Amino acid sequence: MTNKPKKVDIIFSPYSVAPYKILKDTMKRTKEEIIAELISSGLRGRGGAGFPTGMKWKFAAEQKSSVKYVICNADEGEPGTFKDRKLLVEVPRKVISGMAICAWVTGATEGFIYLRREYKYLVNELQKEIDLFKVHSKEVGLNFNLQIFLGAGAYVCGEETALLESMEGKRGEPRNKPPYPIQDGFLGKPTVVNNVETFASASMVCRIGATEYKKFGTADQRGSKLFSISGDSPKEGVFELELGMSVEAFAAEFGDGDTKAVQVGGVAGFCVPRKDFAKAIIGDGNTTGGSTMIFNSSRSMYKVLHNYLDFYAEESCGQCTPCRIGCQQLLKGIEAVKKGEKPAEYLDQLLKLSESMRLTSKCGLGQSVTNSFSSIVTNFREEMIY
Numbered sequence: 500m501t502n503k504p505k506k507v508d509i510i511f512s513p514y515s516v517a518p519y520k521i522l523k524d525t526m527k528r529t530k531e532e533i534i535a536e537l538i539s540s541g542l543r544g545r546g547g548a549g550f551p552t553g554m555k556w557k558f559a560a561e562q563k564s565s566v567k568y569v570i571c572n573a574d575e576g577e578p579g580t581f582k583d584r585k586l587l588v589e590v591p592r593k594v595i596s597g598m599a600i601c602a603w604v605t606g607a608t609e610g611f612i613y614l615r616r617e618y619k620y621l622v623n624e625l626q627k628e629i630d631l632f633k634v635h636s637k638e639v640g641l642n643f644n645l646q647i648f649l650g651a652g653a654y655v656c657g658e659e660t661a662l663l664e665s666m667e668g669k670r671g672e673p674r675n676k677p678p679y680p681i682q683d684g685f686l687g688k689p690t691v692v693n694n695v696e697t698f699a700s701a702s703m704v705c706r707i708g709a710t711e712y713k714k715f716g717t718a719d720q721r722g723s724k725l726f727s728i729s730g731d732s733p734k735e736g737v738f739e740l741e742l743g744m745s746v747e748a749f750a751a752e753f754g755d756g757d758t759k760a761v762q763v764g765g766v767a768g769f770c771v772p773r774k775d776f777a778k779a780i781i782g783d784g785n786t787t788g789g790s791t792m793i794f795n796s797s798r799s800m801y802k803v804l805h806n807y808l809d810f811y812a813e814e815s816c817g818q819c820t821p822c823r824i825g826c827q828q829l830l831k832g833i834e835a836v837k838k839g840e841k842p843a844e845y846l847d848q849l850l851k852l853s854e855s856m857r858l859t860s861k862c863g864l865g866q867s868v869t870n871s872f873s874s875i876v877t878n879f880r881e882e883m884i885y
């Protein structure tokens with residue numbers, strides 16, 4: 500645990516080497532070496548689910564198929580997160596290098612950057628970078644055709660299988676898992692789907708090596724992590740930090756001196772109240788999607804939760820009942836308690852409902868409602884009532 504958030508400068512560090520040098524240097528080594536390096540680095544997916552990246556690539560490499568895909572999930576729709584946009588604007592080469600290395604080690608020949616519709620304004624610059632990549636990939640004999648796919652603007656399409664459905668022209672609804680995309684992904688072929696930050700981090704592992712990379716972070720979460728910081732903070736923005744800091748240290752650095760709650764991991768994560776700041780460690784059991792919202796004492800936690808539930812109710816794809824009905828019921832439920840139409844004890848029934856949603860919803864959207872719901876209702880109960 501650190502007393503002060505430790506700033507790291509790996510992902511955004513300038514590098515004045517020739518374009519796609521990381522890719523070219525990496526391709527001088529064996530594919531097995533690179534996969535072993537990634538596994539050793541401890542890098543986990545940076546989209547929130549946290550699956551070990553090296554293992555995902557290893558499984559994809561082992562699939563017997565003449566057609567494989569690599570997809571960069573740039574459908575950044577979690578409220579409060581904007582780090583992937585910064586990566587795509589400032590270091591797209593590191594992201595594309597990560598994708599290309601993944602394609603090389605897994606044997607994929609087609610790739611897509613699945614770009615959030617709201618980021619359409621990035622298309623021209625990204626395309627220029629892709630064109631440059633094509634020149635350099637030819638030099639090293641890499642057969643990897645990369646293109647941009649624009650999403651249609653649904654939050655649930657950040658879920659990898661819903662993303663694949665939407666790319667196939669269907670409703671963006673999550674699939675049953677297994678099979679996983681590395682077995683049966685885009686158009687039924689093995690597909691690696693990783694987040695923007697994951698690809699950028701993977702190329703950094705290739706550049707600095709696993710030993711150096713895993714010096715950062717916790718035993719659970721190695722390496723550095725990008726945080727999108729918003730809310731009541733004089734230092735809003737994207738910061739690369741070492742995981743393992745306490746929320747207390749985080750609030751001291753980024754809060755305004757009057758922080759009463761920190762939402763760790765976006766709306767799908769947990770809301771940590773001031774009394775727990777010292778014991779809550781970011782990167783140690785907490786979700787690490789990277790969105791951290793800071794609330795000071797002027798904020799109504801009822802309104803915060805209302806906003807979250809409004810968002811969930813709007814974005815639920817409606818495929819499964821616990822999430823489709825549950826999100827609406829939680830929203831109506833807290834409104835009814837606030838208006839005095841239901842007694843305060845009704846909040847306990849809502850907590851049970853959110854727990855049922857966690858256990859029975861089909862995808863991460865419905866499953867994670869209980870994280871923010873229970874942490875806010877439990878810790879700020881009076882604000883839900885009065």
Ligand code: SF4
Pocket residue numbers: 655672673814815816817818819820822823860861862863864865866
């Ligand atoms: S949990 Fe929600 S978003 Fe996920 S499949 Fe069910 S209805 Fe759709």
